[in-house]
Amino acid sequence: MSRGTKLSLDIGASWNEGWSLEEDRKASAAEILTPPEHRLVFQREKRKGKIVTLVGPFSLVGDEAQKTLSILKKSLACGGAYKEGWMEFQGDIAPQLRAQLEKLSYRFKK
Template identity: 40%
Template sequence: MKRSKQNPATDRAVYSEFGGAEANPLSRPDPPTSEQKLTVQASRKGRKGKTVTVVSGFQISAAKLTELAKKLKSQCGSGGTVKEQTIEIQGDHSQKLAEALKKLGYPVKVSGG
């Protein structure tokens, strides 16, 4: 049995375990800000006694989350980072962050203290 000459680059079977692009969680649109339930809390666990304000509950893309973190860090005048759909701001800025996020349209709950 002879095979006809075909382009090997286009003659490949593609396997997708969970469907196609529809199943990719990164390809779905971000929900509106009013539907995301955010929690703001000050935490010192695992940080050698340093206080960090953690904002969690985001359902937005990594690029938008990084951009939002940059805005919040500048409003608080301190450093911070983005880790696994959460924003961590150095210091206890719970009230400042809650007010800033409410102005942006996010429903915010301040947890603890």
């Protein structure tokens, strides 16, 4: 192979309904929710001695999740990331984060 070309290996084909890839089936199974339909929870973890606040699970498209994350990071003046449906924020900022998410019309579990 020459440099710059990628080798495409599609592993995980399904035999049930003809030829289809498993990742296509997963993408269609993911349900996209509007902000009021979300039921979010908070988790607090320590990573390398620092506190991290997790909020999720979010059911958003990648671009929408990144826009929401960007808005929250700017309003809270902290760093963060979006991984596997959960937003991670640096620091113990659950009360401030909850207030900002309620402004964006997200809901929480009791």
